[in-house]
Each structure stands twice: as C-alpha cells, then as structure tokens.
Amino acid sequence: MSENAQIQTGHRHWVLIACMLAMFMAAIEVTIVATAMPTIMSELGGFNLLGWVFSIYLLTQAVTVPLYGRLADMWGRRRVFFIGTSLFLIGSLMCGFAHNMWVLILFRAIQGLGAAAIVPISATIVADVYTPRERASVQGWLSSVWGVAAIVGPLSGAWLVQHFSWAVVFWVNLPIGLFSMLLLARYLPALPSSEPAKTLNIRGCIWLMITITLLLVALLQAEVLGWWLAGVALLAVFAGWILKRNEQRTPAPLFPPVIWQSRIQIAGNLGNVIIGAAMMGISAFLPTWIQGITGGSPLQAGSALAMMSLGWPLASTLSGRLMLITSYRFTAVTGAFLLTLGSALLLLLHIHSPVWQAGATAFVIGTGMGMTSTTFLVSVQNHAEYSVRGICTASIMFSRMIGSAVGTALMGAVLNFGLAQHLPHAQDPVQQIMSPERREQLSQTVLEQLTQGIATSLHGVFLLALLIALLTLWVGWMLPRQRPAGQGS
Structure with a gap:
C-alpha cells in the first residue's frame, strides 16, 4: 500500500x-x-x-x-x-x-x-x-x-x-x-x-433485489401485513439463501470475499447496522416524546432533532483529527461511549423535563454517531483496494439503511407492546395526545393516565436504544490501534 x-x-x-x-x-x-x-x-x-x-x-x-x-x-x-x-x-x-x-x-x-x-x-x-x-x-x-x-x-x-x-x-x-x-x-x-x-453478476443482482425488497417490506409494513408477515419473512429468508449460494458459486460475486474476510470490513458493516438502528430511537421517537409527553410544538421537536444534526458534523470533523493523533480504535470507542451516554440520558427524561434537555441529549447522541460513523467509513476505505473500494463503501451505507429498518421495526414493536401492557383499553393513545384538538378534549385524569402510560412505553424504546448503542463499544474495539497515516492502496 x-x-x-x-x-x-x-x-x-x-x-x-x-x-x-x-x-x-x-x-x-x-x-x-x-x-x-x-x-x-x-x-x-x-x-x-x-x-x-x-x-x-x-x-x-x-x-x-x-x-x-x-x-x-x-x-x-x-x-x-x-x-x-x-x-x-x-x-x-x-x-x-x-x-x-x-x-x-x-x-x-x-x-x-x-x-x-x-x-x-x-x-x-x-x-x-x-x-x-x-x-x-x-x-x-x-x-x-x-x-x-x-x-x-x-x-x-x-x-x-x-x-x-x-x-x-x-x-x-x-x-x-x-x-x-x-x-x-x-x-x-x-x-x-x-x-x-x-x-456483472445479473442473477445475483436479481436475487439481491428480491431479498432486500421482501426484507424491507416485512420490517416496515409489519402491522399492515398481519399474519402475512410470516410468509413474507420466509420468502425473504429463502431468497437470501439462494443469494448466498449464488455468491459462493459465481466467479464475480456482488460482495467480494474481502468484505467477509477482513476484520475491519466486518466491523465497519456491523457498526453501521448498529448506528442505523440506534438512530431510530431518537429520529422516530424523540419527537413523539416532545409533542406527546411534554406537550411541545412540532417546531420544538424539530429543533431538538436539529441538535443531533448539529452534533453529527462537528464530531465527524473532530474524529478526523483525533484519528491522526490516536488510532481508529480509540476514536471509534470514544464515539461509542458518547452514543451510549446519550442513549442513557434518554432514560432520564420524565414528564416534566424541559425541551432543552431533550435537545442536549440529541446533541450528545449526534456527536457519538458522527464520530463512530466517520471512523468506520475511513477505516474501511483505507483498508480497501481501489478495485473494490466502491462496493466496500456502498456496503457500509447499505448496512446503515438495513439497521434503520430493523431498528424501526424492533422499537415500534417494543412501543406497541408497552402500550398494550400499560394502556390495554385505550384507542390510539399516542394519536390522542399528539393531536392538539383531541388533547384539549381529554379530562385531566385521562390525560395524565395516557401520558404516564406512553412515557413508560417510550422508556422501553429508549432502553432498547441504549442496549443497541452498547454494542458499538464492542464493534469499535474490533478496529486496530492504528492511525490513518501510511495506508491506502
């Protein structure tokens, strides 16, 4: 190199x-x-x-x-x-x-x-x-x-x-x-x-598209599919099995062997799956907390999410400098710690928490995501030959998309389970408190009951986000104690 x-x-x-x-x-x-x-x-x-x-x-x-x-x-x-x-x-x-x-x-x-x-x-x-x-x-x-x-x-x-x-x-x-x-x-x-x-491996392309389409439909449309979900999931597994066999036999696989054989490539892909999944804990459910639990406006919810968007690029720029004076591993683990800390801070939100607290939490999560994602990307690109750098870069971005879909499905299921446990007789409780018109029609007692039940359910979602974020510490440790200088192909 x-x-x-x-x-x-x-x-x-x-x-x-x-x-x-x-x-x-x-x-x-x-x-x-x-x-x-x-x-x-x-x-x-x-x-x-x-x-x-x-x-x-x-x-x-x-x-x-x-x-x-x-x-x-x-x-x-x-x-x-x-x-x-x-x-x-x-x-x-x-x-x-x-x-x-x-x-x-x-x-x-x-x-x-x-x-x-x-x-x-x-x-x-x-x-x-x-x-x-x-x-x-x-x-x-x-x-x-x-x-x-x-x-x-x-x-x-x-x-x-x-x-x-x-x-x-x-x-x-x-x-x-x-x-x-x-x-x-x-x-x-x-x-x-x-x-x-x-x-180009045309047969592999076709089976890849079929597999991903079935998988995403199963994850994103689970509630709509009902009992059909099991059938779609089985078809996705079957298509994935055929794709795997085709990749093993073809002389020109879509995903070159280096992706599966390199510890750094594996860490980069696993890390982005986890980042994508953890990101949904804040992107999809923090606005629900702000508008539903604290009664904030859509503008306040958007402002809190903007803090994550602000922390991400700042940390990405910082991680570039940190990698040059420390190592891939130190930078990734530092980002993983910030991501875990931010996810833990979500659990400290309560019914009377101010909106600025949610925004500050989002900022910490954004810094963790920015630092880890940039480190994973740079490490993968620096350890990929020019002839496969395109697919290696695309694969970790694809991994983040899959992680987002999986995270949405898992956290949505946790939220629905929590609502069924804590508000078994309520009809669309989240919609009732998210709509200002319907919220005003609720009595104080009913509003407090719905708010407490939804808050408890959302804490279950935030707990899952924390457990997912903890995995980034393990994945970050997979990266070498090595600086970017002196590498490349």
Missing part, C-alpha cells in the same frame, strides 16, 4: 465541492419534500398513500446501493455517478409534473434509484483523490453536508411552497445536480476499470 491517492488531479478542491453538492442534493430531498407534503396533498389528494411517497424512495435506494457500488468498481466512478445523478434528476423533473399521488410515487421511485448511486459514489470518489491521511479530515466535510441539509431542508421547503409552486421543491435539484456533473466531467479523470474482464 502507498500513501498516494489513486486518482491524480490538480483540482481536488473542485472534485470535493462537486461531491458535496451532490450529497447535499440527496440529503436535503427527504426533509424538503416532507415540509412540502401538506401542500402537495391538498392539490393531489391521496392522503392514504402518503407513507409510500417516502417508503418507495427509501426502498428503491436501499435495493440498488450495493449494485451501484459494484458497478463503480467495474465501470469507473465517474460513469456510474453520471448514470445515478441523471436518473435522480429525471425523477426530480417528472415529480414536478405529477398530476396524482400514484404518478408522484412512481417518479419518487426513479429518484430513489438515482440517489442510491450519489451518496456512496461521492464518498468513494473523495477517497480516491485524497490520501489515507487526508481522508480522515475530508470525510468530516462530507458529513457536515447532512447537518446543513437537515436544517436548510425544512426552512427552504416552507419558503418555496409559500412563494412558488410545490413543483419547485423537486426542480431545485436540477441546477445543483447539473453543476455537480459539470465539475466532475471537467476535473475528475475517467480512469479505465481495474478489472475490465469481469462481468
């Missing part, structure tokens, strides 16, 4: 800016669309399909992330980035012309297919043009994009729908994406594939 970057260019800063713009475009998409959805539904109708506007985007993204990572290694980063970004921009353009919710969902699926390439390939390109020592700091800059997007997205979405048509929320992606592509076309050399003889 050498200290040199694989792609030599005298304009690395323009390549970095292009990748940051592309990641910002993908990151802001979820929050900006969420803000605009009430306006969109008022024109298109189809409130019962609201969930699918977001689910289909995440589903098509998760299904194709590993595929893009493999293609980037085979065809070259620039070509695959252009393919994915073009799909994303076409989907964005057509979303603005949607005349009903079904059409909007279709074009959101196309958007997701493109977004699946943007994030992992951008991170891979940055790893290619910077040396291993520099990656530790530069990946922190990429992480900061997500924090900015989390804050700018809701504000810009509200402003755009107030002054323009809701279609502009989607069309704003076009100049950003096109400028990013122009920068990479001008400043990123198009290198030939390091393994031109290999062909």
Whole structure:
C-alpha cells in the first residue's frame, strides 16, 4: 500500500465541492419534500398513500446501493455517478409534473434509484483523490453536508411552497445536480476499470433485489401485513439463501470475499447496522416524546432533532483529527461511549423535563454517531483496494439503511407492546395526545393516565436504544490501534 491517492488531479478542491453538492442534493430531498407534503396533498389528494411517497424512495435506494457500488468498481466512478445523478434528476423533473399521488410515487421511485448511486459514489470518489491521511479530515466535510441539509431542508421547503409552486421543491435539484456533473466531467479523470474482464453478476443482482425488497417490506409494513408477515419473512429468508449460494458459486460475486474476510470490513458493516438502528430511537421517537409527553410544538421537536444534526458534523470533523493523533480504535470507542451516554440520558427524561434537555441529549447522541460513523467509513476505505473500494463503501451505507429498518421495526414493536401492557383499553393513545384538538378534549385524569402510560412505553424504546448503542463499544474495539497515516492502496 502507498500513501498516494489513486486518482491524480490538480483540482481536488473542485472534485470535493462537486461531491458535496451532490450529497447535499440527496440529503436535503427527504426533509424538503416532507415540509412540502401538506401542500402537495391538498392539490393531489391521496392522503392514504402518503407513507409510500417516502417508503418507495427509501426502498428503491436501499435495493440498488450495493449494485451501484459494484458497478463503480467495474465501470469507473465517474460513469456510474453520471448514470445515478441523471436518473435522480429525471425523477426530480417528472415529480414536478405529477398530476396524482400514484404518478408522484412512481417518479419518487426513479429518484430513489438515482440517489442510491450519489451518496456512496461521492464518498468513494473523495477517497480516491485524497490520501489515507487526508481522508480522515475530508470525510468530516462530507458529513457536515447532512447537518446543513437537515436544517436548510425544512426552512427552504416552507419558503418555496409559500412563494412558488410545490413543483419547485423537486426542480431545485436540477441546477445543483447539473453543476455537480459539470465539475466532475471537467476535473475528475475517467480512469479505465481495474478489472475490465469481469462481468456483472445479473442473477445475483436479481436475487439481491428480491431479498432486500421482501426484507424491507416485512420490517416496515409489519402491522399492515398481519399474519402475512410470516410468509413474507420466509420468502425473504429463502431468497437470501439462494443469494448466498449464488455468491459462493459465481466467479464475480456482488460482495467480494474481502468484505467477509477482513476484520475491519466486518466491523465497519456491523457498526453501521448498529448506528442505523440506534438512530431510530431518537429520529422516530424523540419527537413523539416532545409533542406527546411534554406537550411541545412540532417546531420544538424539530429543533431538538436539529441538535443531533448539529452534533453529527462537528464530531465527524473532530474524529478526523483525533484519528491522526490516536488510532481508529480509540476514536471509534470514544464515539461509542458518547452514543451510549446519550442513549442513557434518554432514560432520564420524565414528564416534566424541559425541551432543552431533550435537545442536549440529541446533541450528545449526534456527536457519538458522527464520530463512530466517520471512523468506520475511513477505516474501511483505507483498508480497501481501489478495485473494490466502491462496493466496500456502498456496503457500509447499505448496512446503515438495513439497521434503520430493523431498528424501526424492533422499537415500534417494543412501543406497541408497552402500550398494550400499560394502556390495554385505550384507542390510539399516542394519536390522542399528539393531536392538539383531541388533547384539549381529554379530562385531566385521562390525560395524565395516557401520558404516564406512553412515557413508560417510550422508556422501553429508549432502553432498547441504549442496549443497541452498547454494542458499538464492542464493534469499535474490533478496529486496530492504528492511525490513518501510511495506508491506502
């Protein structure tokens, strides 16, 4: 291994800016669309399909992330980035012309297919043009994009729908994406594939998509499926078994053996599964606590979550410097400790806790996630050969998506179990206290009973989040006592 970057260019800063713009475009998409959805539904109708506007985007993204990572290694980063970004921009353009919710969902699926390439390939390109020592700091800059997007997205979405048509929320992606592509076309050399003889494992791709689709449907639609859940889960296991056999027999597996044979690669993937799962404890359920238990406003709930988005990029930047003077292991374990501490602080929330306490807790959790996720990413990229760096980067991002789906399912089940135990006769207790109109109609006695039962149930969710966060301490210890300097391929 050498200290040199694989792609030599005298304009690395323009390549970095292009990748940051592309990641910002993908990151802001979820929050900006969420803000605009009430306006969109008022024109298109189809409130019962609201969930699918977001689910289909995440589903098509998760299904194709590993595929893009493999293609980037085979065809070259620039070509695959252009393919994915073009799909994303076409989907964005057509979303603005949607005349009903079904059409909007279709074009959101196309958007997701493109977004699946943007994030992992951008991170891979940055790893290619910077040396291993520099990656530790530069990946922190990429992480900061997500924090900015989390804050700018809701504000810009509200402003755009107030002054323009809701279609502009989607069309704003076009100049950003096109400028990013122009920068990479001008400043990123198009290198030939390091393994031109290999062909894409089409059969593996098909079974991978089937497996992931069934798994995500089983996890995210568990309540809707009812007894059908067992059948979908069995089909997912069967498809996964066929995928495993195909991967073992094919000469060109989608996931190269290094992912399963390297301790660092395994730690990176396990760590991101855990981070994704733990993240749901705050992203999905802390707003419920603030609005339902403390009676806070949606703005207060959003502000608390923004503290997590602020802590993440700050810690990502700090972790880059910490890795250079300590080691991968020390930095990852430090981040894991902060994540565990923040998850423990969730259990200290009570009915009369102020909103600032929830925000401070979210900030600590965000710092832990930012530090651990950046360390896992840099360690994986620094120990991956150029020929497999694309799929290795995509695999840990895919792992985080799977972790988020698993975390949502597990914590949702814990919440429902707690509600059944503590409020067995209540009809939709969370909805009753989340809606200001229905909350005002409740007597003080009933409101206190519902609030106490839901608070106890949410503490069960936070306890599970803490147990999941504790696993990051073990995974962080799997990383070597080694600094980024002097590594790379």
